[in-house]
Amino acid sequence: MSGFKKTNISLIIILLILILLRTNYFFSALFFSIPFIIYTILLFFGSKNICSQFYTKVKCTSEDKSKIHLTFDDGPHPKITPEILKILKKNNQKATFFCIGKNLEQFPETAKQIINEGHTIGNHSYSHSWYFDFFRTSKVTKELLKTNTLIKKITGENCKIFRPPYGITNPNIARAVKKLNMKVWGWNIRSLDTVKDKNQVLKRLQKAKPGDIVLFHDTKLKTPEILDNFLRLKSISE
Numbered sequence: 124m125s126g127f128k129k130t131n132i133s134l135i136i137i138l139l140i141l142i143l144l145r146t147n148y149f150f151s152a153l154f155f156s157i158p159f160i161i162y163t164i165l166l167f168f169g170s171k172n173i174c175s176q177f178y179t180k181v182k183c184t185s186e187d188k189s190k191i192h193l194t195f196d197d198g199p200h201p202k203i204t205p206e207i208l209k210i211l212k213k214n215n216q217k218a219t220f221f222c223i224g225k226n227l228e229q230f231p232e233t234a235k236q237i238i239n240e241g242h243t244i245g246n247h248s249y250s251h252s253w254y255f256d257f258f259r260t261s262k263v264t265k266e267l268l269k270t271n272t273l274i275k276k277i278t279g280e281n282c283k284i285f286r287p288p289y290g291i292t293n294p295n296i297a298r299a300v301k302k303l304n305m306k307v308w309g310w311n312i313r314s315l316d317t318v319k320d321k322n323q324v325l326k327r328l329q330k331a332k333p334g335d336i337v338l339f340h341d342t343k344l345k346t347p348e349i350l351d352n353f354l355r356l357k358s359i360s361e
């Protein structure tokens with residue numbers, strides 16, 4: 124049972140206990156707001172923290188402890204993705220690219236290159252909309268299906284893995300993923316290559332160890348250089 128279901132059941136039980144207590148003892152109705160406040164806080168952190176497993180099962184580390192698992196979100200990008208592919212090839216590394224459907228439509232050749240070079244493509248929604256977390260289950264399902272169809276059409280591969288935009292999960296996303304029998308991938312190391320400078324990112328990546336799943340973005344100009352440095356430092360330390 125998911126943490127979300129357990130939380131709902133707990134809330135109902137607590138409310139029933141409070142109703143029963145109020146029939147015998149007088150206390151302010153304001154007490155009823157306390158479980159609701161705690162419930163809202165739990166839901167918020169459950170949504171925000173992708174590895175909380177609150178709404179659905181999420182893979183945040185890999186059972187394969189032979190390597191660090193590199194993942195790249197938001198592409199394919201016509202210039203940056205090929206640069207990253209070059210660095211991966213040079214270092215004999217494989218990665219997973221969580222692509223946005225509308226980018227796949229625009230840059231199918233880059234997507235083909237990803238697959239031809241032995242990497243994996245995952246689903247990162249069709250629109251990556253700012254409002255994705257507010258979409259109904261049917262709309263989330265439609266986005267995932269549209270992107271899976273594009274992946275199949277361009278690369279011939281059946282996609283079974285999904286990374287939610289912004290790393291947010293909620294009941295609608297959980298329902299859509301279950302319906303499509305897809306697995307949700309998170310990460311346990313966020314490079315923060317979208318916001319931090321090169322040295323700060325490299326410092327964050329120092330802790331990466333085999334089995335970890337590292338999140339990068341193949342849409343940031345600095346990411347190829349960061350990746351090159353990171354893989355070089357890793358090969359020296361091994």
Ligand SMILES: [Zn+2]
Binds near residue numbers: 196197247251289
């Ligand atoms: Zn994203």
